[in-house]
Amino acid sequence: xxxxxxxxxxxxxxxxxxxxxxxxxxxxxxxxxxxxxxxxxxxxxxxxxxxxxxxxxxxxxxxxxxxxxxxxxxxxxxxxxxxxxxxxxxxxxxxxxxxxxxxxxxxxxxxxxxxxxxxxxxxxxxxxxxxxxxxxxxxxxxxx
Numbered sequence: 001x002x003x004x005x006x007x008x009x010x011x012x013x014x015x016x017x018x019x020x021x022x023x024x025x026x027x028x029x030x031x032x033x034x035x036x037x038x039x040x041x042x043x044x045x046x047x048x049x050x051x052x053x054x055x056x057x058x059x060x061x062x063x064x065x066x067x068x069x070x071x072x073x074x075x076x077x078x079x080x081x082x083x084x085x086x087x088x089x090x091x092x093x094x095x096x097x098x099x100x101x102x103x104x105x106x107x108x109x110x111x112x113x114x115x116x117x118x119x120x121x122x123x124x125x126x127x128x129x130x131x132x133x134x135x136x137x138x139x140x141x142x143x144x
Contacts, residue, residue, distance in 0.1 A: 025119075026112035038063075038071045040108070043080060043101050051094040053086075080104060 035043075042057055052060075058068040072095060075081040080101035086092035097105075120129060 022116070026115055027108075029115035030108040030111035035104075036071070036074075038067070039075055039080075042068070042071055042075060042095075043097060043105055046081065046095060046097040047102060047105055051084075051096045053092055053094060057095070075101070 041061065045057060045060060046052060049060075054069050054072055055065060057063075057072070058065045061068070072081060076083060076095075078100075080098055082096045082098050083093045084096055086094045120132065124132065
């Protein structure tokens with residue numbers, strides 16, 4: 001390829017910029033903004049995958065154990081995550097999402113979805129909304 005940027009690279013760069021801005025916009029509309037991205041990531045993983053150890057979380061996200069341990073400690077202090085002994089291996093401490101943690105995630109999701117739905121309704125015409133809807137399967141294929 002020559003020094004010239006390909007159409008695909010231009011599309012990728014623009015898509016990355018737009019997706020990032022949309023995520024930041026949705027995040028700013030949601031409660032619990034004082035949470036760091038790593039804290040939200042831990043909450044989401046525990047919600048999606050169930051109880052895990054700090055080591056499990058660090059391995060899953062390819063992060064240092066110490067970084068995840070600090071993140072988890074902050075979540076435990078806020079009552080969003082609970083530590084419990086693993087009944088199958090009493091040496092292990094499992095992390096469990098508390099009801100407060102689950103409620104915060106639900107509030108964040110709903111606020112973000114509502115914010116994005118309002119933007120779609122307010123800023124796009126009916127034809128543009130239809131065009132956006134038809135492009136969603138293409139975007140989803142990028143994840144497969």
